[in-house]
Every structure is written in C-alpha cells, then in structure tokens.
Amino acid sequence: MSATLTTCPYCGTGCMLYLLSDEQGRLVGVEPSAGHPVSRGQLCVKGWNAHAFVHHPDRLKTPLIRRQGALVPAGWDEALNLVHQRFRQIASAHGPDSLVFFSSAKVGNEENYLLMKLARAGYGTNNVDHCARLCHSSTVTGLVETLGSGAMTNTVACLDETDLVLVIGSNTTEQHPLIGSRILQAVQRGCRLIVADGRRIKLSRHADLHLRHRNGTDVALLNGIMQQILELGLEDRDFINARTENFSALQQSLAAFTPDRVAAITGLQADEIIAAARMLGSAQRAMLFYAMGITQHSHGVDNVRAVSNLALLTGNLGRPGTGVNPLRGQNNVQGACDMGALPDVLTGYQKVADPAMRERFASAWGRPLPERPGLMATHAYDAALADRVRAFLVLGENPLLSEANQAHVAKALARLEFLVVVDIFPTETTAVADVVLPAACYAEKDGTFTSTERRVQRFRRALAPPGEARADWEILSALLERCGISADYTGPSQIMEEIAAVTPSYRGISYPRLEESGLQWPCPDHDHPGTPILHQQNCTRGKGRFSPVDFRPSRELPDAAYPLLLNTGRTGMHWHTGTMTRRSHLLDREEHSAFIEIHPEDAARLSIRDRQQVSVESRRGGVRVMATLTDRVPPGQVFMPFHFVEGAANALTNNALDPESGIPEFKVCGVRITPC
Amino acid sequence: MLKRLDRSDLEKLLSALATGYRLLTPQRLADGTRLLRPHGEGALALQGEPVQRKPTEAFFPQHDPLLRIGEQGEVTTCDPPVRPVALFGLNAADLGCIAFIDRFFADPPADDHYLARRKDALLVGLTGFSGPGGDVLPPANGMCDLELLAFGQNWLGVPWTPRGEALLEGFPDGEQAEVEELLESARTRGNPAQDLLEKAAGLVASEVVPDDFWREVGDRCILCSGCNLACPTCTCFCVEDRQEQAVTLRSRVWDSCQFDAFMREASGHNPLGTEALRTRRRIHHKLAADVTRWGEFGCLLCGRCDRVCPTGIGIQAVAAEILARFGP
Known part of the structure; x- marks a missing residue:
C-alpha cells in the first residue's frame, strides 16, 4: 500500500489528497490531506472519487490514426511524424495561422507552457487558446x-x-x-x-x-x-x-x-x-x-x-x-492562463504585441515569434468554416460537447483538413479526429497545477500510464523536437525552471519549494513567501479603475416561439463532458442521465410529469431529456447541465459572443419544451 | 502476564511482527496526515489523534475486486493477499469498531471475502499516554491480541490472546501497580462524549427531534459522502462491474447512504428522497437502529466523521445540537 500526495484533478479549489494504491500498484482509494490549508482533511464527493476513473477499461492505450475512415492503432513515431508532417504541409500551403492549438485547463502548467511554445516557436502562430475562453x-x-x-x-x-x-x-x-x-x-x-x-x-x-x-x-x-x-x-x-x-x-x-x-x-x-x-x-x-x-x-x-x-x-x-x-472552475484553468495558453499573451500575461516581451521569449527559445495576437478558440470555428483555419490540435478537451451551439462546432470540425486530439478517454471529439494520441492522466505523471487562489502546487505520479499512453509533456516535447527545438527535458521540474526564468510572477517558484502546500503567485524571487492577498498597497495597475457599464439585455430572450429561458451549468456530481465522472461508478450512479429542471407551474401548464421524457428545442437544435420538476428554478426558467452526450445542453445554447472576451452566452437562450 | 518494554524492546517487537505479518504502523506524513503505513516507510508517530483513515479498510477496502466472470460465464474469485496483516497502534474506539464490523460480517451468511483477510490478522492496541500531546487514552479491554499502554518512556504490554502472549515472551516483567495507576488516570478523565451520545440517542429514539431539525441539518450537507467513507462501522457497499476484453471484473466499492441513488427505486421514486430524510437516517441508524440490532451504538466515538465533514455535521456535532435544543 502506498500513499502519494497529489492535487485533486477536478475544480479549481486546489484540495490536496493522497492517492492510495495496493501492493499490485492499483489505485484503491483517496484520503484527504490533513495539513493542507484548503482541504484540511476534507474533500468533496468528486475528490473522494478521484481514483475511480483511472483504471477504467475505456482508457486510450495506443496512438490511433484514421485509415480508410476508421481509427486504427499505430506506433508513436508514426503518429507523431504524421502530425508534424501534416502541420508543416498545411502551414506552408496556407500560412502558420491556418493552425489552431487548443490547450487544456486539465493538464499541468508545464504542459500548457510547452503547448504554447510549440504553437508559437514551433509552428509560428499565436493561435493558441483553451477553455478559459468559455469560463473566465x-x-x-x-x-x-x-x-x-x-x-x-x-x-x-x-x-x-x-x-x-x-x-x-x-x-x-x-x-x-x-x-x-x-x-x-x-x-x-x-x-x-x-x-x-x-x-x-x-x-x-x-x-x-x-x-x-x-x-x-x-x-x-x-x-x-x-x-x-x-x-x-x-x-x-x-x-x-x-x-x-x-x-x-x-x-x-x-x-x-x-x-x-x-x-x-x-x-x-x-x-x-x-x-x-x-x-x-x-x-x-x-x-x-x-x-x-x-x-x-x-x-x-x-x-x-x-x-x-x-x-x-x-x-x-x-x-x-x-x-x-x-x-476558477477547473484544476488548472488559472495555470493555463498564467502559462500563456491564450492568443494574446505569453506567460505571466506578457503581451505578444509588446516587442520587448516577444524578444525575451525569442531569445530564450532561439526562434522569432509571431507578432499578431491569435484567434480566440470561440472564433476558430467560424474561421474553420471560412477555410482560414485548416488544422486543430486539441489537448485534453472535448469541444463537441463543451462549446456552445454543438451543430456549429460539428460542422466546423468536419470542415478541417486535419484534427489531432490528445486525451485519456475516447470522446465525441476523438471520434472525429484524424489522429488520437493517448495521454497519461493526472495520477500517472508529475507537474504543477495553479488553483483559483493562485496557489501553485504539485501533482505527483502514483502509477504508470496504461499501455503506451504518455504524459502530455512528453508528447509535446516530441513534437517540439520535430520542429527542431531542443526539448530533452528530464522532467516537469526542469520545465518549471524554464518557466520561472521567463515569468516574473513565477520567478521564485521551483519544485523543492512546492513540496507540501505550494506557493501563491506573485512569487518574484527564491526567498519570497508568496502573495495570499493582491492589491494591498496599490492595485497591480496602480489605482483601481472604476469602469462604468450600462445594462445590455441578453442576445436571445424568451419569446412566443421559444418561451422559456434556458440556463445551463454543472451539477455537483459530474464534471464537464463526463469523460471522467461518467466513468466513476458512484458519481455516474447518482446522476445517470440527462435532465432538465422545470418549475412545477410551467410543467403543469405543459402537461409534463416528473421524470417524463421531454423534447427541448432551441433555434439551434433539439434534444430529449428527462424532466425534473423542482422549485429550484423560478417559473419561466429551465436549467440543464451540459455533462450528457445523450441530451447535450450545448445542442441548444447560443454561441452569441461577448465582443471583448469572446465568451459564449451559455446562461441565456430561448427554448420550448414538449412532452414526448 | 504483564511486560514492560522500553524503546529498543518496542523495536524488537515490531521487527518480530514484520517477519510474520504485513505490518502497518502509525506514521505522520509530511503534510501532517497521520496514517497507518507499511512499517519502516517512515518514522513512527506513537502519539496523536486517531489515524486519519479508518483501520477497518485493512479488511474491507474502499475498492475491492471480488470475482471475474469470463467469456463463457466461468467465475473465478479474486483471493485476498495470503500474508496476514498486523495493525499496530489502534486505540480502544478503533478496536471497538473492528469488533463491531467483525460481528456484522461474520453474522450468517458470513462474508468470506472479509473473513479471508481478517482471520489471521493481528491487532495491537496502543493506549495509555499516547493520545494527542500525550493525553491518556481509555484502555482497550481485550479487543486486541496485544495491548501496549504508553507510560512515560515505556510501554506496558498486556497480552489478550495466546498469539499476543507468545509475542511478549522474553520481555521483562511489568508491575501491575503501574497499570492500575494508568487506568485510574483514564477513569478520572471520564468520557463526556459518551454521555453526550447517550443523551442524544435517547432523544433520537424517543422521536422528540422534529423533522424541521433534520431539514436544517440536511440543508448543511454538501453531499461529499465523507462521513460514511470515514466511518469505521459503515459497511455499506455497492457493486461495480467493469468489462475488459469480454472479462467482467466485479468489485465492491464503499457506498454512502447520503447518496440519493442509495435508496432510489428503478421507477425513480425514493423513500429517502431528501437530504433531511437521509441525514436523519445516518444519525438514527447509528444511535437507534444499531442499538435494536446489536445492543450497542454504531458510533464508537472515533471522531472521524466530525473531522472529515466540511460543514460541521458529524455525529458528535449533531448530537450536541440535539441535546442543546431538545434536551432537558
């Protein structure tokens, strides 16, 4: 029996826990860390089940390449060579900005750093983004x-x-x-x-x-x-x-x-x-x-x-x-942003448009860097439909279920010449990929996550990845090498040294200092204790700026044709597109199928009984789900979680975007409901 | 027979245990968590709060493969490890909890899988001045093979079974007077938590606690399920089947009565469909139903559910609230 101290892979709270494994090396349970300042010997239900999906038989264990329409097993060299070759071909035919790289809020800081380095230094584009586009x-x-x-x-x-x-x-x-x-x-x-x-x-x-x-x-x-x-x-x-x-x-x-x-x-x-x-x-x-x-x-x-x-x-x-x-919603969405997995900034929010910042990275990496900020993830689908973008690399994301307006995303992905997905399980998105690369999950590799309170902390390898699966940092290093960029890192610790050297807010962060409960950035030097509270004497920008705003209504409000307001979100049991939690026995048992919350008054008017199947339609699509009658929602509003492929909330949601942040309007659109 | 062990004697005893058993001893990990760990992996932590993880997991693990069903329907059982375990450092509450679930799993129809791990296992109690900060702990009173009572820099060894007696052979004799002094010290401390539990149990059993109270407490439950997972007398499990290449592996997994799905019928109807009902059940089961079934509380006051609950509704906290609001 061994106990490996690590960070929970679910939300951004940043609880630490022990993964317990038996004599055969199989994970058998979880125990919260008693001394950690956030978990304090406690966990939520997902944390208590953080081991449960790791050995699921569905895990991806070998690279897959699409041949004659079907994904078939291939060797790592063959798969990586194909990815590199196709990206090179497409970039040389249509320019580097025809490539898009989706990083992941689930993987470590080091891996986000390598992906944005790969996009910028390896393939010459700032088209790198991740799911923070959809959340914060x-x-x-x-x-x-x-x-x-x-x-x-x-x-x-x-x-x-x-x-x-x-x-x-x-x-x-x-x-x-x-x-x-x-x-x-x-x-x-x-x-x-x-x-x-x-x-x-x-x-x-x-x-x-x-x-x-x-x-x-x-x-x-x-x-x-x-x-x-x-x-x-x-x-x-x-x-x-x-x-x-x-x-x-x-x-x-x-x-x-x-x-x-x-x-x-x-x-x-x-x-x-x-x-x-x-x-x-x-x-x-x-x-x-x-x-x-x-x-x-x-x-x-x-x-x-x-x-x-x-x-x-x-x-x-x-x-x-x-x-x-x-x-912050995901274990490392703060870190993915900090690491510059965003189209307009490098690590620590250093702007790509600033020549001095670009120079800092160009000299560290030995490559000139692209100047123009890249595409936001939510704009990449329109760009794909307009043939301005031809290839995506998606790391640990399932956009076919997580992005607003599923039909639009499906059309855009189908239009691509080449789609690569790196993941731990088959997903709706791997199903349409040209190459699928099997990744190690959080329990099978080392690295750091940055929690919502800016706490950079370690996750640690408790067991080996299944089959031929590899850590994301190893996969990305192999692609960097193919781009002619030396990436023979001994491990994530060495990658963090490189991050600290180019990132003022992480400069004092190194693995030996993160042993127990981590450090909160900014941590500008090796003796700095970290910063629990920001803006104490002055704001980071100097004065705090009042920014007056006027009220603008949501883009699609309920009307005669679609009279109910659809609100979407998550539940306590499941995680995003269910890739992990729907493969965790107790969590999946607790919430086993897609549902919609509807107020009893609305249900009575529509002749809908509790647990009855209903059809929900918006201007963008329709799904069948189970009605849950509850006064949790107010009359006139319905709520659906987006975890379920068989009743996908994002088939309905509106991809109207905020003009500045590019975030979709997941929280408001009009729907109509009819009993089945 | 009473023996007196100094630190080197203790090390000798542990070495002897490690040769015959898979020995687990209390150790404090870098973040402060105190767990039973394979002996020798880290320094012994012989004083402190009860080990964080329930020791009953040695016999009833969180995830436990039971059997494989092959392509042709043939069934092979997953046999637990052959080498028996020795648990060192258990306090009286934890020994009571093991005895509690021993009775449950041995009750016909006996649970072979549990008993296979349990039958040759050895339990070593650690009581006396070995609580947090060297506080005195109540004696084990025979629920183990061997009890060590911490006393100054030494331990008084009390064998409770022939195996315990054999293990203590050869160590110098101890003085009964020292044990008496220690027991007296534990007696004078009393057990206020036990009094609290008994009074609260009386109120729960006599149905004077209103539904509104359970609703209030249920409203504070965030459904982490930690109370059940941490509780050494919780024995509920569910069955998980996983299929890989035509072979189905069936495992049992710790369950929680705080889940909606725990009692939900296939129709969707749930006789325990609210947090209030499930919370009431959790407390009622330990303080009333277990008394009816086994003649004793299902709570041995180990303190784990109170420690693990993020919102302060572990059994002792709820008992205190019941007493404060509905007591005399």
Missing part, C-alpha cells in the same frame, strides 16, 4: 482593466475573517464545495450572506438575503445596489479618494439605476435592492464571489466590471476578508 475570459479582460490582474484577489482562508459574503452567479457548494462549505462555516459563526442567483441553490437556504434576479440582468442589479450605496452615503470615501480613479464617471453612470427601474429589469422588489445595498455598504469586510453566472454572457466583461466597481466603491480590496474573488 470575461474575468481576465475585465479585471485586468480595472485592477491590473485577472485572478482571485484574496485567499480561501479569508473566509474565516470576513463579515459578509456576496455570492453572485456561483453555485459554490456544488462547484467549489470546499469553498462553499467554508462559506457555510462562516455563516455558522455569524457572517452574513447574500446570494444573488435565480436558482434556489443550497447556499440560498442559508442566506440573509436571496436575490432571485432574472438571468442576464446582473449589471442592472449591481448598478442598482451601487446607486443605493451612494444614495445612503455608505460608500468608502477614503478608499475611493486614495486608491481609485474615474469615480465621477461611475457616479454619473449609476444615476439612472433607481430601485424602481432596476426592480423592473431584474424582477426583484425595490426593497430587496435597498436591503442589499445597506448590508454591503455597512459591512466592515465583505468578500465578493462569482463564477459562470457572471462571466458566461454576451455582456460577461461588463458583469465583471460591475462586480469590480462594487468592491472599489465599498473599499473591499487589498485587506484580509475582502476582495473580488472569481472562482
């Missing part, structure tokens, strides 16, 4: 503008010393359970809680105030709260004077957001908005938490700006127990 691209855009850094400003432990928590657009107990439970513990000790969410999520049962505003009206709600804070004189004048800029513009922009007008837009009572303003304005220390309910809108960046404005207005920044706290 709005945060990165919005908070960089207002604060100078797009990451969670504070730390999970700050919940132990805050007076008030506002949770807006985050089902925290299901999506970040060890943060959600810490919020519940704070409530138990007397901390006040405001939940702003149309759904009656678990946290709302403990809230002092539950604001069930209409999906897509967050800007109006937040502006309304801020207007009342000013009206009541509860703003933090000292903080505003000393630490912020552009306040008068904010003040003017808020004038129109009177309680009555905001009530009309949001569906709330004016009193509720005033009550929220009083609570937020009078708290000594308030933490603002948000997630996809804020970001996944065609006005996602504006939503983020509004949250940031609220924190600045009330002086809730730079101190323990405060902060703007976007909760």
